[in-house]
Amino acid sequence: MPITTAYEINKLMARYGVKFGLYKNGEFIEQLFPYDAIPRVISNSEFELLDKGLVQRVNALNCFLKDIYSGAKIVTDKVVPEEFVYISKGYLQECAGIVPPEGVYSHISGIDLVQAKDGKWYILEDNLRIPSGASYPLIARELSRIADPEAYSTNNVVDNRNYSDMLHETMDFVNRGGLNVILTPGRYNAAYFEHSYLAERTGALLVKASELFVDNAVLYMKDYLGVKARVGAVYRRISDEYLDPMTFVADSLIGVPHIMDAYRAGNVAIINAPGNGVADDKGIYYFVPKMVKYYLGEEPILQNAPTYLPYYENDLKFTLENIERLVIKDVSEAGGYGVVFGSELSKEKLDEMKALIIKEPRRFISQEVIDFIDLDIMDENGVAVPRKADLRAFVLTGKTTRVWASGLTRFSRVVGSFIVNSSQGGGFKDTWVLSR
């Protein structure tokens, strides 16, 4: 791809305000999300395998959430230790006994994968709370079809511009009667572009908490003449803890008082369901392949990265003995934070880390470092250079569970770095799935 095409696409990105926000020293800064015009290409047969594996995994995770909040048979059957469920930050006692509309907990799942150098895909992380990022490859495709039409007439690329239809269908499927809305914390949220763009594309109303209210366990939006309109589904882009000040953090200004009452009464769908954090906890991740067998009676199609739980004595011993070559993850952190590579630590820091793991074994997991493949990105001179990249696949659950034939490929802009998160300077590229 010529550098001029890449330049044109980035110019179009700027035109359409494809940005994300960051807070630096208390100041909100909006910047363009660095886009690389060389797409990741996934063959048709490779995608077929990913599709099956991801559908299987998300179905198992939905089963797990249903189970955990209505009896927790998987705990009783000792497949998952209760310590990993009930002390997880993501477990919400307030959600116990609530069955969400149509029994769907994770409507939009963002599953992070990497491809090892032998071609095998590994799941790195499940994101079942508010996985973000779909809007970026969605608009990138729209714009790159303008800037580089030839690429789409000569390659057999599956059109990914159906994401908004998929999302709309998911919202409609669980809607309890009324409007579909996207609830945003507001203009100064890091992902505000995504909120507004998805609202535009799905036809949902973009609202802030101050525009919603609950009356008699029904959620409404009030218009400027005081006329109220019922809301049937809320795609919320607000964390659980801030969602309802009457139930969670009392001084939340971005939540809707009593929205949990409406949800509990079955009068509104909340997408994704509150309490999902228990299933994407880094500690629970270890057990997902076991969930697949337990709930679905199937062998997992996609594998986790080899993971050790210091909570188990053998794994603790292994972690301490091999820490120099492992990656240690703090289960309570996200966004690439709390990730430490043993190989990068001094002896002193390694000892400190070991002591911390011994003191709080439940707080950490350790993993083998997957030497995942580099993808070419174009540097400022138009020269292709290799960088580490992962893939966030989006899996939507409504009437059925479907994998979006695309995804967000994030790459590190630092040579050799495994940290691809946008909040830490990473960029993104489009993901092509070939139709044959």
Next chain:
Amino acid sequence: MGTISVEYGSNLYWLGRYAERTYTTLNTFFEYYDKTLDKDKNSYKEFLESLEIDDKYSDNRHFIRGFLYDKDSFCVMSTLRFAHDNALVCRNVIGSEALAYIQLAMDAFSSSRDAKNLRLALMPVIDYLLAFWGSLDDKLANGEERTIIKCGKFIERLDLYFRFSYNHKLIKNEYEMLCHILARVREGLCNTQHLAVLTDALATENYKARLKEVLESLNKIFEEQVS
């Protein structure tokens, strides 16, 4: 769409006002700018007076750069930024295309800063603002959202035309446009009683004597209902 909250209505209204303020102010600014070339180097003082802005500028050169690019809320750069702020939160209604024209206007405005020929360099800003309105008309043919934005547009335009003492016929035309739009809004959205002052003032050509009263009434038409 159907359901517009108070806050959203306010964003739409102010989007209309700030986009129009940028457009009309720029056009009027260049009329005065033209006069400063060879007729009256101090004509900018009259321009500032019309807008009730204190003259803090040392000369017309200082005024030209300062009024366009300084950070004061009345400066053109600021009004365009306010338009952008409001457009950004209305993307789902106005569409990415209309928002992009405001973004392009912002970019063109920023890059004009060092231009030798400001008038030429700022022409694309005017073009993008016109394209913005065209894009809105294309996307929101009949919606209530369009009516609210247009309310903002024509209220702002009349406000500035009154201040700059545009000719009576022109003002009357714009006034009729505003009435035409107000006739389409849902009952209760606007306080059309305030139109009476404008009707009365425009019945004669001597509205200048009642300028303060006229501007107050004009600004209450929408804002009394929104707040």
